[in-house]
Amino acid sequence: MSKTITPSLLPEFDHEMANTRRMLERAPEDRWTYAPHDRSMTLGRLAAHIAQVPVWATIALTLDEFNLTPEFEVVGVTTRAALLDTFDRNCAEARSHIVDADDTAVMKMWTFKKAGHTVLSMPKAVVLRTFVMNHLIHHRGQLSVYLRLNDVPLPGLYGPSADEM
Numbered sequence: 001m002s003k004t005i006t007p008s009l010l011p012e013f014d015h016e017m018a019n020t021r022r023m024l025e026r027a028p029e030d031r032w033t034y035a036p037h038d039r040s041m042t043l044g045r046l047a048a049h050i051a052q053v054p055v056w057a058t059i060a061l062t063l064d065e066f067n068l069t070p071e072f073e074v075v076g077v078t079t080r081a082a083l084l085d086t087f088d089r090n091c092a093e094a095r096s097h098i099v100d101a102d103d104t105a106v107m108k109m110w111t112f113k114k115a116g117h118t119v120l121s122m123p124k125a126v127v128l129r130t131f132v133m134n135h136l137i138h139h140r141g142q143l144s145v146y147l148r149l150n151d152v153p154l155p156g157l158y159g160p161s162a163d164e165m
Helices: 005-024 043-052 055-062 080-100 124-149
Strands: 065-068 109-114 117-123
Touching: 005 043, 005 080, 005 124, 043 080, 043 124, 055 080, 055 124, 109 124, 117 124
Parallel strands: 065 109
Antiparallel strands: 109 117
């Protein structure tokens, strides 16, 4: 049972989850309904989605196939405390599955379906990098714009931000 892949993913996972938590800590409850455009998610919905993204690591590592149906529960949070609690629980669960996975497990194919139609199929290790971490980073970047547009000081993620200089 070789474990060479997941130990190399854990430092990145930990770093990106910590950065994401710092961003979520800034989400202003009084701006939960703010959206920069009619087709954009609200700030509250975007933050809730970000808090839910780590669930995909758990789903990918515990299942070989997932069929997204309309019944899939979308997390709805109305307070920053609930948002952070949801994110922390999802990260802890995801991390425990990453720690437990061996190379054979993470190289197995994972298939994502929507209403029974295959959307993608890739090794679980790739799912962790793309469908979990890159996906999270993408939405965290969106959230940073929402926060900036609402004059919320941004935390540094890969060094100090302009607000921390």
